[in-house]
Amino acid sequence: MTCRSSLVPFLAGAVVATVVWFAAGLAHDSTPHVSADVGAPVQEAIVLEQTAAAVAANLAPVPDDGKLRIICFGAHPDDCELRAAGVAAKWAGQGHHVKFVSLTNGDIGHWQMAGGPLAQRRTAEVERCAEILGIESQVLDIHDGELLPTLENRRTITRLIREWDADIVMCHRPNDYHPDHRNAGLLIQDAAYMVIVPFFCPDVPPLSKNPVFLYYEDRFQKPNPFSADIVVSIDDVLEKKLACTEALESQFYEGGCCSGTTELPQTPEERTARQQQVEDGFRRRFARTADRFREELAEWYGEAAEDVGSAEAFEICEYGRQPSKDELRELFPFFGDD
Numbered sequence: 001m002t003c004r005s006s007l008v009p010f011l012a013g014a015v016v017a018t019v020v021w022f023a024a025g026l027a028h029d030s031t032p033h034v035s036a037d038v039g040a041p042v043q044e045a046i047v048l049e050q051t052a053a054a055v056a057a058n059l060a061p062v063p064d065d066g067k068l069r070i071i072c073f074g075a076h077p078d079d080c081e082l083r084a085a086g087v088a089a090k091w092a093g094q095g096h097h098v099k100f101v102s103l104t105n106g107d108i109g110h111w112q113m114a115g116g117p118l119a120q121r122r123t124a125e126v127e128r129c130a131e132i133l134g135i136e137s138q139v140l141d142i143h144d145g146e147l148l149p150t151l152e153n154r155r156t157i158t159r160l161i162r163e164w165d166a167d168i169v170m171c172h173r174p175n176d177y178h179p180d181h182r183n184a185g186l187l188i189q190d191a192a193y194m195v196i197v198p199f200f201c202p203d204v205p206p207l208s209k210n211p212v213f214l215y216y217e218d219r220f221q222k223p224n225p226f227s228a229d230i231v232v233s234i235d236d237v238l239e240k241k242l243a244c245t246e247a248l249e250s251q252f253y254e255g256g257c258c259s260g261t262t263e264l265p266q267t268p269e270e271r272t273a274r275q276q277q278v279e280d281g282f283r284r285r286f287a288r289t290a291d292r293f294r295e296e297l298a299e300w301y302g303e304a305a306e307d308v309g310s311a312e313a314f315e316i317c318e319y320g321r322q323p324s325k326d327e328l329r330e331l332f333p334f335f336g337d338d
């Protein structure tokens with residue numbers, strides 16, 4: 001991982017912030033409403049000290065350019081790309097800021113290779129996807145298949161969300177088939193409140209506004225099926241998303257960890273045929289989302305929903321900010337453009 005914090009500023013920030021709170025004679029009860037009871041000079045002092053803590057932690061300043069900031073977490077280096085590359089490309093196309101984070105390095109995700117070389121290869125693959133989409137990408141150095149909902153990982157994710165100053169956070173639901181996906185969902189849920197609690201990871205300033213947390217589409221039914229609260233046409237960026245699936249060569253062209261593939265195409269003809277097979281499969285997959293949520297699409301696109309060929313869908317997590325439909329249209333400024 002490349003979290004920009006270190007132990008020294010962590011401790012320095014904690015001490016400085018604690019002094020400010022105690023100087024103000026305030027009881028801290030970890031509720032999100034504490035700041036509303038704080039007088040303006042004290043609030044100003046807290047902001048100044050938190051800014052100092054951020055500077056001490058060597059954080060790059062977040063540009064205040066009025067653009068949206070979205071951070072998407074996936075368990076492996078391909079999960080964000082498969083589930084949110086379309087909306088990422090749409091946001092990036094409007095100048096909004098998107099970051100994909102893989103919580104593991106993907107180092108067991110191949111039937112023929114593993115370990116450091118595979119982790120490096122998969123990191124390069126998602127970096128290529130980020131170039132295609134016009135976004136940022138980060139891969140944490142945690143072993144594939146070993147992601148756990150630890151306090152250390154909760155802190156890491158809390159810091160990443162704060163450092164990105166996120167308006168929207170995305171992740172898997174915590175009832176997914178893969179233990180890494182489930183634990184990723186749990187970790188993001190665990191961070192959903194802590195990102196606004198000042199003295200949790202006080203080396204990075206808390207967010208002043210709780211982000212909207214969203215889940216990726218899946219087909220798991222228990223304990224409850226996915227609810228498509230927002231469905232976006234990705235027809236205008238489909239080729240970019242397909243270019244990402246092609247760039248994720250180790251996973252799809254070569255078959256990933258257990259697709260049954262045991263040999264690679266040898267001739268140019270075989271390679272072309274394999275590429276076409278992968279692309280056709282993904283075209284069908286992204287079209288299935290549009291077909292599955294045709295009624296929900298109509299809520300956003302009206303009659304034009306009938307013409308949507310491919311889509312991405314997201315569910316609102318009940319933790320984090322609960323957006324109105326109008327706010328969702330501001331956060332997803334795409335409807336009416338398609």
Ligand SMILES: [Zn+2]
Pocket residue numbers: 075076079178181
């Ligand atoms: Zn995965």
